[in-house]
Amino acid sequence: MAEASATLDLADRRREADQPHSxxxxxxxxxxxxLDAGLDISPLQIAYHTYGTLNADRSNAVLVCHALTGDQxxxxxxxxxxxxxxxxxxxxxxxxxxxxxxFVICPNVVGGCMGSSGPASTNLATGMPWGLDFPVITVRxxxxxxxMLLDHLGxxxxxxxxxxxxxxxxxxxxxxxxPRRVFAALPIATSTRHSAQNIAFHEVGRQAVMADPDWRxxxxxxxxxxxxxxxxxxxxxxxxxxxxxxALHRKFGRRFQDRENPTFSFxxxxxxxxxxxxxxxxxxxxxxANSYLYLTRAMDYFDLAADYxxxxxxxxxxxxxxxxxxxxxxxxxxxxxxxxxxxxxxxxAGARVSFAEITTDKGHDAFLLDEPELFAIVRxxxxxxAKARGLPSSRR
Amino acid sequence: MLMRLNxxxxxxxxxxxxxxxxIDLLVVADMVRTGARVLDVxxxxxxxxxxxxxxxxxxxxxxxxxxxxxxxxxxxxxxxQGDADTDLEDYPNDGFDFVILSQTIxxxxxxxxxxxxxxxxxxxxxxxxxxxxxxxxxxxxALGGHxxxxxxxxxAWYESPNIHLCxxxxxxxxxxxxxxxxxxxxxxxxxxxxxxxxxxxxFWNLFSEQAVFLLSRGS
Numbered sequence: 001m002a003e004a005s006a007t008l009d010l011a012d013r014r015r016e017a018d019q020p021h022s023x024x025x026x027x028x029x030x031x032x033x034x035l036d037a038g039l040d041i042s043p044l045q046i047a048y049h050t051y052g053t054l055n056a057d058r059s060n061a062v063l064v065c066h067a068l069t070g071d072q073x074x075x076x077x078x079x080x081x082x083x084x085x086x087x088x089x090x091x092x093x094x095x096x097x098x099x100x101x102x103f104v105i106c107p108n109v110v111g112g113c114m115g116s117s118g119p120a121s122t123n124l125a126t127g128m129p130w131g132l133d134f135p136v137i138t139v140r141x142x143x144x145x146x147x148m149l150l151d152h153l154g155x156x157x158x159x160x161x162x163x164x165x166x167x168x169x170x171x172x173x174x175x176x177x178x179p180r181r182v183f184a185a186l187p188i189a190t191s192t193r194h195s196a197q198n199i200a201f202h203e204v205g206r207q208a209v210m211a212d213p214d215w216r217x218x219x220x221x222x223x224x225x226x227x228x229x230x231x232x233x234x235x236x237x238x239x240x241x242x243x244x245x246x247a248l249h250r251k252f253g254r255r256f257q258d259r260e261n262p263t264f265s266f267x268x269x270x271x272x273x274x275x276x277x278x279x280x281x282x283x284x285x286x287x288x289a290n291s292y293l294y295l296t297r298a299m300d301y302f303d304l305a306a307d308y309x310x311x312x313x314x315x316x317x318x319x320x321x322x323x324x325x326x327x328x329x330x331x332x333x334x335x336x337x338x339x340x341x342x343x344x345x346x347x348x349a350g351a352r353v354s355f356a357e358i359t360t361d362k363g364h365d366a367f368l369l370d371e372p373e374l375f376a377i378v379r380x381x382x383x384x385x386a387k388a389r390g391l392p393s394s395r396r
Numbered sequence: 397m398l399m400r401l402n403x404x405x406x407x408x409x410x411x412x413x414x415x416x417x418x419i420d421l422l423v424v425a426d427m428v429r430t431g432a433r434v435l436d437v438x439x440x441x442x443x444x445x446x447x448x449x450x451x452x453x454x455x456x457x458x459x460x461x462x463x464x465x466x467x468x469x470x471x472x473x474x475x476x477q478g479d480a481d482t483d484l485e486d487y488p489n490d491g492f493d494f495v496i497l498s499q500t501i502x503x504x505x506x507x508x509x510x511x512x513x514x515x516x517x518x519x520x521x522x523x524x525x526x527x528x529x530x531x532x533x534x535x536x537x538a539l540g541g542h543x544x545x546x547x548x549x550x551x552a553w554y555e556s557p558n559i560h561l562c563x564x565x566x567x568x569x570x571x572x573x574x575x576x577x578x579x580x581x582x583x584x585x586x587x588x589x590x591x592x593x594x595x596x597x598x599f600w601n602l603f604s605e606q607a608v609f610l611l612s613r614g615s
Contacts, residue, residue, distance in 0.1 A: 324469065343478075348486065350491055353474060356462070356466050383472050384472020
């Protein structure tokens with residue numbers, strides 16, 4: 001496996017949460033974020049990155065929504081890990097979300113740990129990170145905060161909103177909450193509600209974090225500990241759900257790691273074990289354990305129909321947004337029937353919708369990977385939408 | 397199950413209008429008025445939808461084959477992967493002005509149910525299909541004693557997706573059963589051209605290779 005990436009100690013983590021390596025907007029105390037939980041976040045801070053240029057009539061903005069463990073560093077080298085941006089295959093000059101045509105904005109979600117208000121941010125009242133005193137947030141809260149960012153940037157209407165997984169939930173929430181602000185929506189590998197199975201997986205992850213004695217009831221910053229092992233186990237478990245049986249077999253099979261025979265011990269004999277351990281270790285260096293609790297919780301609470309009399313279609317009634325829903329054959333975390341349910345709801349609402357299922361063995365993570373068919377579909381969909389919006393055609 | 401004969405309509409493929417569009421698709425498109433909302437069931441790679449959108453029609457498509465869907469979406473069309481036999485029931489009443497089933501009805505499991513759904517979802521239904529009453533087909537069965545094999549129907553009987561073939565006469569009877577009113581019917585000859593002369597139905601049934609029907613809900 002690759003060499004260990006850069007590490008963040010707790011002080012670095014706090015610095016990244018308060019003074020991130022990206023653009024930041026700090027709202028004043030009289031402009032709070034009103035939460036579904038009935039509380040306010042004030043003052044609200046949103047960290048974000050932009051790529052490309054906003055055109056004169058402000059009609060070419062694309063909001064990219066990141067997934068559970070993503071952040072605002074879509075294209076640029078990650079300031080902590082030094083790795084390429086998480087969606088640089090999709091976003092960039094000449095890419096399907098072409099930064100030569102579109103002005104791309106990606107904010108870190110509220111509850112995250114890369115510079116937007118979250119449990120790792122400093123609570124001004126105590127001078128220490130919020131920890132579990134941070135209010136529980138929802139996907140709708142994330143979207144509301146993003147809307148505040150767009151107001152701040154003077155962008156009234158988005159050309160497109162795109163994202164996969166938790167990012168896709170935000171896309172759906174955007175289209176439901178602010179239909180007139182979204183011209184085109186690209187929800188990828190997502191669902192209108194988090195399934196019982198997915199809540200179950202998340203609960204296992206959270207319990208792993210909380211079972212780590214270094215978690216200290218969420219006060220590990222104050223106590224100078226870091227629940228590395230718990231968060232790593234949570235990540236290992238979650239990572240399996242992002243892949244597929246076929247992909248794991250293709251990549252690792254039953255092959256041994258740097259040995260010919262089993263050691264008759266609990267070392268990482270198998271390549272797949274070694275890989276998962278690596279995934280766990282590298283994750284804890286860049287992610288905050290409490291943030292993981294908050295964001296998984298937000299996904300669990302997501303149920304779009306609940307706000308619309310139990311009928312998803314009601315969320316999209318009268319919407320003029322064009323949708324392109326995409327799923328992957330081997331995704332068992334957000335399987336194709338979940339996307340079909342979105343499509344059925346959109347059809348029932350009379351919305352303009354495209355839907356494609358892409359054949360791949362890469363599982364849920366396929367939306368982040370090199371999938372030429374995905375790129376062709378996103379490019380085609382956005383080209384069609386750009387034409388309808390009157391944006392100039394691609395120079396390529 | 398449901399496969400559109402896009403790649404098999406060799407004669408019709410050869411018959412293309414001035415804009416390069418297939419004549420059978422042009423006939424269908426001519427029945428749709430500008431600005432209408434259209435659902436194309438079994439839209440293939442989106443050729444008809446593209447033609448319609450170029451004429452200012454708000455088009456949506458359903459297509460079973462993944463390749464077709466992805467080609468359509470990549471062209472900027474609104475295409476959904478789905479099956480005419482199972483997915484039409486998810487569409488609301490009166491959601492569209494026209495629902496089109498082009499060269500597909502013979503491959504559906506339940507043509508009657510599909511047609512009834514079309515007339516429920518759209519104010520008008522347009523159905524085009526290969527005419528099984530054509531004299532060549534009759535000759536092959538009557539004299540050759542085997543299942544017909546033509547340019548429109550190129551499959552051997554044991555691998556054909558076409559499980560519900562019908563003649564123009566049969567289709568008119570289905571319209572009667574479904575309570576559909578025939579607003580317009582166009583027959584295409586062996587060269588994909590329109591049979592312009594006003595002829596009796598038996599003549600069309602014998603000499604046209606394809607037919608296109610514009611239907612509305614009966615009273």
